[in-house]
Amino acid sequence: MTAEKQALAGGMANAGAVFRRGALVERPAPRNARALHACLVALKEHGFDAAPTPVGLTADGRERLTFIPGDVALPPYPHWAMTNAALASVGSLLRRLHEAGAAVAVDPRAEWPRDLADPEGGTVLCHNDVCPDNVVFRDGRAAALIDFDLAAPGRPLWDIAMTARYWVPMLDPASAAAAHPPGLDAPARLRILADGYGLPRKERAELPGVVGQATEVCRALVARRVADGDPVYLRALAERGGWERWDRLRTWLADHRETFTAALLN
The missing domain is CATH 1.10.510.10 (Transferase(Phosphotransferase) domain 1)
Known part of the structure; x- marks a missing residue:
């Protein structure tokens, strides 16, 4: 069964285009996605586990990353x-x-x-x-x-x-x-x-x-x-x-x- 898609709030350029599906986030991929994903993987290998882990790219130009649970402050900031x-x-x-x-x-x-x-x-x-x-x-x-x-x-x-x-x-x-x-x-x-x-x-x-x-x-x-x-x-x-x-x-x-x-x- 496919997890239900949930829109994530926030952002300017990607507002309304970022979704959570279970343990993953799907969002528009930047042009340099492959190089950026390589850096994110390398950062994790060097001990920085405080960023999303890339999972892959879709055929329609979106990226999949692991979802990081927690609280995110949106304006007006609490x-x-x-x-x-x-x-x-x-x-x-x-x-x-x-x-x-x-x-x-x-x-x-x-x-x-x-x-x-x-x-x-x-x-x-x-x-x-x-x-x-x-x-x-x-x-x-x-x-x-x-x-x-x-x-x-x-x-x-x-x-x-x-x-x-x-x-x-x-x-x-x-x-x-x-x-x-x-x-x-x-x-x-x-x-x-x-x-x-x-x-x-x-x-x-x-x-x-x-x-x-x-x-x-x-x-x-x-x-x-x-x-x-x-x-x-x-x-x-x-x-x-x-x-x-x-x-x-x-x-x-x-x-x-x-x-x-x-x-x-x-």
Whole structure:
């Protein structure tokens, strides 16, 4: 008997196209699925068991992966996902990914997506989209990462910066209020994420600047998708305050850079 198909919520590009069927998840396969699946298998062989295991590809362009049970926070993000302990566990989980990834050879011939990839490149597979929607929790702690569609080789520090954007969040208060609980202390939370990861001092000093760089890459992605007439991004831009929001965010990051650096180093 075939297990009943259950739609899974969340996501932007694949919204409404991801289903669970028993112990498996079926979703649209990325163009680089074979190379990505090889990396996911290798990560597991090197001790990172906190990602879906690829099962195969279908003839109609979908991938099958193991389903990871647990809780996933969707916007507006609940308080349980934004605790300091939850944040520290995200940092720890990301460190595990990068430590295992350092031993995994990434196929340089594959068409790794450039949308959110590190513009400076690198050799470690970065997830690039560790937002709350893509982290599975158990008992209040980050237990696994899902949705590696935007993964690409880069610097681990880049992945930390992208993660900080979503989890601290590295957003001005007006922007953060759209999906996050009120009253989050951004400088203190950036320190908690870095501590959870075990980030060395030199990279802590560099992190606020890389967050700014990552924010510009995210803005450029939105601009490309809007210029192409993508309805998902057009709607999101309109609902989130248009380009004024991005201008406000750029100014806020610049104005608070010294505060973030002090929080990370002192």
